[in-house]
Amino acid sequence: MFKQMLSEKQAKWESYKKEGSERMAELADVFSGVKPLTRVEKNENLQAWFREISKQIMSLNYDDSTAAGRKTVQLIQALEEVQEFHQLESNLQVCQFLADSRKFLHQMIRTINIKEEVLITMQIVGDLSYAWQLIDSFTSIMQESIRATPSMVTKLRATFLKLVSALDMPLLRINQANSPDLLSVSQYYSGELVSYVRKVLQIIPESMFTSLLKIIKLQTHDIVEVPTRLDKDKLRDYAQLGPRYEVAKLTHAISIFTEGILMMKTTLVGIIKVDPKQLLEDGIRKELVKRVALALHRGLIFNPKAKPSELMSKLKDMAATMGGFHRSFEYIQDYVNIYGLKIWQEEVSRIINYNVEQECNNFLRTKIQDWQSIYQSTHIPIPKFAPVDESVTFIGRLCREILRITDPKVACYIDQLNTWYDMKTHQEVTNSRLFSEIHAALGTFGLNGLDRLLCFMIVKELQNFLSMLQKTVLHDKGVHEALKSLMKSVSPLKGIVANSVKVYSTAAAKTQKIWGGYLDAIMKVGQMQILRRQIANELNYSCRFDSKHLAAALENLNTAILADIEAHYQDPSLPCPKEDNTLLYEITAYLEAAGIHNPLNKIYITTKRLPYFPIVNFLFLISQLPKLQYSKNLGMVCKKPADPVDWPPLVLGLLTLLKQFHSRYTEQFLVLIGQFIRSTMEQCTSQKVPEMPADVVGALFFLEDYVRYTKLPRRVVEAHVPNFIFDEFRTVL
Secondary structure: OHHHHHHHHHHHHHHHHHHHHHHHHHHHHHHOOOOOOOOOOOOHHHHHHHHHHHHHHHOOOOOOHHHHHHHHHHHHHHHHHHHHHOOOOOOHHHHHHHHHHHHHHHHHHHHHOOOHHHHHHHHHHOOOOOHHHHHHHHHHHHHHHHHHOOOHHHHHHHHHHHHHHHHHHHHHHHHHOOOOOHHHHHHHHHHHHHHHHHHHHOHHHHHHHHHHHHHHHHHHHHOOOOOOOOOHHHHHHHHOHHHHHHHHHHHHHHHHHHHHHHOOOOEEEOOEEEOHHHHHHHHHHHHHHHHHHHHHHHHOOOOOOOOOOOHHHHHHHHHHHHHHHHHHHHHHHHHHOOOHHHHHHHHHHHHHHHHHHHHHHHHOOOOOOOOOOOOOOOOOOOOOOOOOOOOOOHHHHHHHHHHHHOOOOOEEEEHHHOEEEEOOOOOEEEEOHHHHHHHHHHHHHHHHHHHHHHHHHHHHHHHHHHHHHHHHHOOOHHHHHHHHHHHHHHOOOOOOOOOHHHHHHHHHHHOHHHHHHHHHHHHHHHHHHHHHHHHHHHHHHHHHHHOHHHHHHHHHHHHHHHHHHHHHHHOOOOOOOOOOOOHHHHHHHHHHHOOOOOHHHOOOOOOOOOOOHHHHHHHHHHHHHHHEEEEOOOEEEEOOOOOOOOHHHHHHHHHHHHHOOOHHHHHHHHHHHHHHHHHHHHHHHHOOOOOOOHHHHHHHHHHHHHHHHHOOOOHHHHOOOOHHHHHHHHHHO
């Protein structure tokens, strides 16, 4: 304001001078007798005196302010005296003219005294750079005032603007030196100031969420949802006026807080423009992230010794908590004027993806730090919590708890029922409802994150397995010799092995010691693949149900791209996505999020050629078959719970392992199984054994499951095993 007065000083002074001079000239005319002013007699002395005063006023010089000031004071005194000595009080109009002229002269004195020094003094007195650190001690006082009266924010705006003066000191010399760093330094200090403004105003979202928690409690526990049809006499019961009034009161309090922050107009803090609506939204996001992250951290801590597992009950509670947050947020969005659903989805997905990223860091050589993460933010930080077990975050704890209860050593998976049963007690452990519960608690982001974490675990498991294979299996001389002699016995692969039972049992006996670790690794991979298939199934089901157009569009695009790629390999002149084209990479993310993928077809690791690899896997399979038996209701099951082998993880683990290598290895593996079945059947026929041996039933079962899981045509296995053996096998079943 003072700067404006300083810039308009001369123009105002001149206009006051002109006005005063004109008033005097008019009075002179009045006393000349020419101007018809009622009952004013002609007075030449006064006429001449007023003319002189008018000239004196016009002669005042703006540049010589001291002289002009003194002269103006004398003129004011002269005008007061003339009024007294000549009894001019009796005429009101003359008095009015004299009073106006004195007023203009007073204004001229005031205006001429507006000096630059005053501005400098004001800047020195009002310099707030010393308060850069000190101001923080007032934060709690400011926040308490806002909590009591939200409209206080408008007054605080002046405080924030005042704080900007603290920028003048660090920028003074940089500005004088015309340094190019001026912008970056201004940006830094302005950013710090905006952070402080956010900190002070964060009390508003905090207070809103305190009220929101009460609303959540009322809506979740007290208020009963009104059914679509209702008996008239029950209307009073469903009205629940008390709780509804309480909700209305809390909602009103929330809207008052919102109004408070929105009253603070858009403000320029340093060189950053602060929009109160954006501040409010960021504050709400920050508070939401803090509370949801804490709820997820506390809600998903499991006791591994609990019998039965706490998993389902904890997931149900978590779903109720998240549902409460979601409902209340949806309810409040109109009163706060924000896009609630968008904020909810963005922030919850950010929390879950960040936690998945942190959990996956365990499997990476170069870890993704917080400042590198695309999910972490400085304004709306996702809190980190101290780990409570080997997992870093809640998503790791959830994943390890699922793996613990579905461990193939203690639980048996029945594929037709999508259910796990305890091997000893035969009680149900969990079923596919588990994934619906995870979906209800963590949404599609949670399922997708869990899927990603399982991918990392499979990669780690396969890498450990291959290093074990190379260090122990292929470096063991005895095993090496056994594999070499078996290769000799089974060649040529298209033929039939003489004295097959002895050949195979000898090789299996010689390699017995290596299969313990081998079986564990294969079953772990198989178990995780079953979980991935279940997750894909749940994601696909919910995608078709909730977003049928997206599901249809993705499936069509996927089919079209695959058709184009296949056509390109048939005829290279046809177009195909180039290596630098991100289309395939981007659509894969969409397909996995919608569950339109088959985890069994995924390549997890890059591999080198390994000697004897197909025959090692073949030997492994036939060495496990004696531990299994066929059950009419359940398929292949474990004979003794003390020596656990679960069939589906075994099959899927082997499939996944073979998929990581060149397809000729799988081809050789299938040829070896075919030869085993043919040779054993041949020996049984020659010895006139009427029943099909249990190991042959197991091997045929493996081929049946292989075709079913890989979705390959039957001719792939019928090339190695004659059709009539499959027919006899089905008759036996």
